[in-house]
Amino acid sequence: MIENKFPGKDITSEDLKTKFPLCNKKNKNHKTVINIDGLKIGANKNIVLFAGPNMVESYKLMTSVSKELLKNKLIFVRGGAFKPLTFPYRSKHYYETREKGLEFLAYIRKKYKCKIITEIMESKYLDKIGDIVDIIQIGARNMQNYPFLIDVAKTNKPIMLKRHFGASLRDLLGAAEYILNEGNKNLMLCERGIVAPHTHSAVSRYLLDITAIVALKEITHLPVISDPSHACFNSRWVKSLSLASTAAGADGIMIEIHPDPKNAKVDNLQTLNYKQFRDLLKSLKKIAKTLNKNVI
Amino acid sequence: MIENKFPGKDITSEDLKTKFPLCNKKNKNHKTVINIDGLKIGANKNIVLFAGPNMVESYKLMTSVSKELLKNKLIFVRGGAFKPLTFPYRSKHYYETREKGLEFLAYIRKKYKCKIITEIMESKYLDKIGDIVDIIQIGARNMQNYPFLIDVAKTNKPIMLKRHFGASLRDLLGAAEYILNEGNKNLMLCERGIVAPHTHSAVSRYLLDITAIVALKEITHLPVISDPSHACFNSRWVKSLSLASTAAGADGIMIEIHPDPKNAKVDNLQTLNYKQFRDLLKSLKKIAKTLNKNVI
Amino acid sequence: MIENKFPGKDITSEDLKTKFPLCNKKNKNHKTVINIDGLKIGANKNIVLFAGPNMVESYKLMTSVSKELLKNKLIFVRGGAFKPLTFPYRSKHYYETREKGLEFLAYIRKKYKCKIITEIMESKYLDKIGDIVDIIQIGARNMQNYPFLIDVAKTNKPIMLKRHFGASLRDLLGAAEYILNEGNKNLMLCERGIVAPHTHSAVSRYLLDITAIVALKEITHLPVISDPSHACFNSRWVKSLSLASTAAGADGIMIEIHPDPKNAKVDNLQTLNYKQFRDLLKSLKKIAKTLNKNVI
């Protein structure tokens, strides 16, 4: 009487075959490895660390961040030139450098040989970023913008797809299938916090769903990245959540760093300064070592 | 020590001025009325009823639905030609008529003078629908696809913007500002269910947030529509939730009807047959009357 | 591979027989009616209105409230003598009259023949309330305090069991079975808001789960009451949510009223003054009439 058979949010064994034919894990050792000039993401041996400012503000900032990463033998730089704005009105908190920002990224990529991961939000920019971006980030708000997913997939660039804060794993993996179905196999997923009761408080902005990391590593062969900075919006907690994500099995961590977070143009609350960054890195390497992994 | 001041999901009085300058209610009687050939949505006197099949399957189906509505002195037809698919793989459950479907809608609009509300998912279709669509529906998954919102706004067509199932009211109203900021004032909002604990069960698919209807009517001057069909995915509950939404202050209801729901191509679980539809309409008119409103 | 068969929160047809043998509805017309001196709760013909202050502060307050209800031909008085306190520290906001409060209730029950519904939180008070209380309210926090449920059931008094804000319907109905299993059939359920994303904001404290009212009326024969005051904590919204609950099928409404809410000792934000109360009652009667029901 009361049972429905609606298309639910559960993932059944049957779904794995019919709904997730491309992202599901065929056997225990089935893992996608994304090779970026010899740097392997998703490999059993590596934890990738994407670090950088929320917004690529200037040549000066990006030079500072690049040098800091290189000093620590890291090479992947994250940084946004475009930023989805909840409101159409620009303010101090909703500052974007846009095309100018892409130039800053191109500069450090050329000068310091950094590898760049950055969010692209519109198809029209996709043909302008060939020499600028190594990994295209699809933001949470675009996770279900399927025509856009297809356009990004067609670039054949490596992609990081972020989970929408309201999306189930079923929704996320369905979006992943759109990308894989275009023949682009260089896909990684990113957990960045979900809406949940009690998150909208002093405690945290979203709730980092670390169980999802464990579940995704079991269900799919794709690398899984954790973004604790955007989940908790609290620089004091980024280290602990990064270590926890790594211990849970994440293939990488994306964090925000800035030489002077208090004066960062956006999202300064969750951004680490260099001292905090090095402290995190030191602990991250220790955890990685217990898992027989290296931080790259 | 533990307090953060991140951009939260709360809506403060200050936000009303700086973040929601266009959608916030300036005084108690400030209400947007959308006039579609003399039919007024958002007017104190009317409850608008959008009814029709989930998918516009054929001329035959749309003729049947149009006649059923006209027989009941209703004129607004809902029906999807495009449908966001969680997975890229077509199946019985994920059937779309696309351009062909737009023809079916054009046909009943011309023949029966029906008013059409339908979802458009890509900007490229916007210049093809001038003679087909009276109200453009922006689906939940596109709520935060801001470039698309702007493109839709520029058509100057009336718009119904659906709340994403993971979005706060702050997120929803921010998206509304994008549309209003383009000068398109004919905007209505739609609550269609949110993710919440205990919804993913026999009980319902999403949780229809009727409190949000009450809140939106207080905060904003925009008309608010309720879509109980997609929220609960359960045809037995659509009537009660429609009545509840109306009693809570909704300016309209969007439901799915079909002459033979069991054989509907998609989403047949939440679809009402004509008998159930007339029963709902009868009760809806009674509730509307207590509120001094007419069902249009 | 990924499927588990844990005892979930779903309610299956099988569960109805084995887990909910006493509360499940045996046929469409199977309804429990609770008869309190001829006043029938759960009867198709009635909406019961429980109104009164959050805390029974004084003889004066309870006299005022009783007179206001009688003037409006109502007789059921709600009012707390005991109040679960989130913290052990008493303050203006966490004021209890306890045994003294029970005396105030006994007084109006005798003098004005009011019917009393009040929360009891400890078994030791159960044998002191025979002449004071007509309906024992079990609060949300005690919903899963099973030994206490059994003790209350044994009094053979009518009971209103409130849903915990984190409980599924399965949890709630399991608790109901504890009471019914003791042979006490005079049980009604109460929805009073659940934890959900986006509730912890200006918008509302908990989210009133009106879909749960619809679901419970389908699954169970027990009367279902709605408590919008505690859900939204916002006096401006209590009317709309009361009407919505009634339209959804609730058998009754529990609200907080006070002659001077600003000076109420507790929970003054959601409390209606008498003018607001009469306005709500007027509209409630109209909605009730469309459902062929009377407000008692």
Next chain:
Amino acid sequence: MIENKFPGKDITSEDLKTKFPLCNKKNKNHKTVINIDGLKIGANKNIVLFAGPNMVESYKLMTSVSKELLKNKLIFVRGGAFKPLTFPYRSKHYYETREKGLEFLAYIRKKYKCKIITEIMESKYLDKIGDIVDIIQIGARNMQNYPFLIDVAKTNKPIMLKRHFGASLRDLLGAAEYILNEGNKNLMLCERGIVAPHTHSAVSRYLLDITAIVALKEITHLPVISDPSHACFNSRWVKSLSLASTAAGADGIMIEIHPDPKNAKVDNLQTLNYKQFRDLLKSLKKIAKTLNKNVI
């Protein structure tokens, strides 16, 4: 206009003084250490591991578990004699040994010198457990049963208070204050999963709120334990979530083990066999070492 000042779920600096005077951290190094015969819980140097079956089924089972733990140089045994049952009907899944179970615990405590942590659900058992129990566990469902909290506190035994799956940290810490306010300082908290969207699926039963562990370690001086077994209900994920909790800063882990989980009387889905247990322990020790901690 739209702002309310209801008693929210936020924790403000002011709250720390007035609502959480006993549990809040007075300075960075302020930490409660619970000393059980020289074994220190909450000490910077230790991770405590509570392991054992869900239900203490027999002498034989408890002997087996005790020997397994001792073999691994562990001494804390968890095991339930009482188990809160969602329904009043006993079945294979809802089996309790009750007083008999307490005897099994007393036996291994005497014979193997194990330290016992077990849930007590009613005050009447509190004076019978002096020689049986080292730590009294208060279950999630009793978290807000304040009279019971006070009774347990008065035993002066060490206590582990579990967070209700619907409770905010504010609710949890309020409950902690009830215990501390009775003068019992030997209190630890336990995170065991919360209700959240998308948890009621193949993915997991509750969502282990690892962010809460980080938050609690910042706000309070009390030791924090993580119970991944009850959160995820999935033995394959217990190891990863245990490591993640430890990396996040938990002072201990509570897990379920059984020599033959398939034949465990209750909750066999989340229970580890001895091989899985040793594998978890090996990894846990490695993570602990990176944090300069020992597993006890």
